[in-house]
Amino acid sequence: MAGEDSHPGRATAPESPSVGFAVEPVALELGRRFVDAGFELSLVGGPVRDLFLRRKSPDLDFTTNATPDETLSIVKGWADAFWEIGRDFGTIGLRKQGFQIEVTTYRAEAYDPESRKPVVAFGTSLEDDLERRDFSMNAMALRLPSLELVDPFGGVRDLHAGVLRTPGAPEDSFSDDPLRMMRAARFASQLKVDVAPEVRDAMTAMAGRISIISAERVRDELVKLVNGDAPRVGVDLLVDTGIADVVLPEVGALRLEVDEHHRHKDVYQHSLTVLEQAAALETGPDGPVPGPDFVLRFAALLHDIGKPATRRFEPGGAVSFRHHDVVGAKLVKKRMRELRFDNETIKSVARLVELHMRFYGYGDAGWTDSAVRRYVTDAGPLLERLHRLTRSDVTTRNQRKADRLSFAYDDLEQRIAELAEQEELAAIRPDLDGQQIMQILGVPPGPVVGRAYRYLLEERMENGPASEEEARAKLLAWWAGQPEEAVDQERTVKQKRTVKEEKESE
Known part of the structure; x- marks a missing residue:
């Protein structure tokens, strides 16, 4: 039975042996709209995982047996805004009460082994949709509005154990989308979980597959990893499995800095410690x-x-x-x-x-x-x-x-x-600006102004601030010491500009 918790307006899902959680009212309301229209709707993936971890998920992801057109007909007039950018992939995006929401039709994806992008086919089963997801703790769903937990691959078990596993064979999962190997390292950093031995072995064997992933996708995962609560763990996993040799080889190369005589510290481990301390x-x-x-x-x-x-x-x-x-x-x-x-x-x-x-x-x-x-x-x-x-x-x-x-x-x-x-x-700036320099020296804009500016900045750095009169005296002394040919060049530039201006005014 769904009950009430300490958050007014939120319903509480049936508890696992040791975990209860609350669902946002907007999710329950959307679930009722889909059921009333004759369709299924489930909260899925990271938001469900975060409920167990008692973390607030910034976005809400849903999956449904409704097609994108049917989803649009349900949310029109209810959503504050909606967009169809992901329509070809079965996803309709919307915003409601400050929440960013995505509703995606059940999918059964297939991947070309040499391609970076999935071939999308719509599915009809929630369980099949969950099976294609990256990790078991992300392959859980909460049917709405009934709050029935669907966990066919032991996501709750893995969350309690703090272990990252894949719904099926990790080799199949990583072959479908090699970026999932980066994601494993990211979750190790963000969630402080261990990676199952078979997952680590598959990452090591398939590290080279990362090379087919776009640099932008790799970069985004790397940023999330580095910004995680345990970045050292995530980086170390990339290095140990060889994935860093593809995406960040300079870090893996630091391991070579331990010589057989141990004359100096391990630069790789030192760098990880500096990361933690920073x-x-x-x-x-x-x-x-x-x-x-x-x-x-x-x-x-x-x-x-x-x-x-x-x-x-x-x-x-x-x-x-x-x-x-x-x-x-x-x-x-x-x-x-x-x-x-x-x-x-x-x-x-x-x-x-x-x-x-x-x-x-x-x-x-x-x-x-x-x-x-x-x-x-x-x-x-x-x-x-x-x-x-x-x-x-x-x-x-x-x-x-x-x-x-x-x-x-x-x-x-x-x-x-x-x-x-x-x-x-x-x-810090020089004690005279460019306009003042030109006025004092009687020169037009040109290279000499830049040189004079740099000279005064150097003086400012070396001796601290000076009054305008002191700075003027320094500038004139510097100018008097300039080679005659440099002064002549500036005069020539000034004369040419004067002639040009006179012709233009005629």
Whole structure:
């Protein structure tokens, strides 16, 4: 029997041996509309799984024996809005009371082994529809409005056990859609579940199949994995099964950084620890780095990927990785472009990787105010993320060394705060703008203005803010020292523009 719980308006489904859950009223209302019209409707997949996990699902997914045309006739006049973009795949989308809803006709999909896309055929059975789904915990349905749980593949059992299994043979499931292997790693990260041995074995055997999946789909799964509650687990699964060798080979390559003499730390395990520590330093929604923050986490994972290419064995057995930060930033850009990330995200992650070693000079010798200004200016809007990445990069077991680095960074942050109060570091500009430079030097727009601007910015960095008169004197002294040919070029440019303007005015 359906009953009432502590949420007014929500009905409670029949409990499994230890789990009860509440269904949104809008789902029950939609279920009644379909039944009244002579059709079946079931809440399905992730939303059902999330009910057992007591998580609020952002979307509601339903499956039905009604065709798309029949679904449209039922929701028209009831939905706040609807759309038919997925109609060819049997899906009608709609919005009701703030919920994003998808209703999909029972499907029986077949896949071309060499294709990225399914061939869609409509089915007639809820059980058959569930069998084609990716994992047993996602292959559960709740009939509406009766709240009858349909769980033919042991999804509740697997949820209780914290194990990820497929409804049928994992090889068949992954052959149908290889992206499901990425999804397995994503769920390991998001839900903190273990992957069944047979699923892991199939992922390992079929890792190469990921190569037929579009970069965009791989990217989207990777973002969800990295933003999960246990990203280390998900990444480790990709690496152990060989899938990372296809989608993120630079991370798998870090395992090569353990030599037989153990002269230096395991860079791969270090990177996973940095990822965990960076995620732990994210803030709440009102803080400077609200979590989960993909840019910070991905930079933490990739910050050392330049090491394999820069590894050198020095005399005496030491190992060095000179300029691995610069090399790593270039590799980050290349990989993220291949994964079709947007330019801003690529730029941000690469910049953090490039800057992650900058602090270590501060720990060895005190920085001038000029160096602190450069650190802040180079980081720009990424400064708060850089703070967290740099702190996360300390994984040494030597507590004295860890404390020394932590104290040094505390000191740097304090100096940044003090200088920021005095100089507005976040928006450092030269003491004169481009218009003032042109007016003082009597030159038109051109290369010399850019050079003068950079000179004044360098002065601002090195010596702090100056008055307008001081900046004017510096600019004129710089101009007096410019080669005569550069001055003549600017005069020539000015004369040509004057002649052109005179002709145009005639």
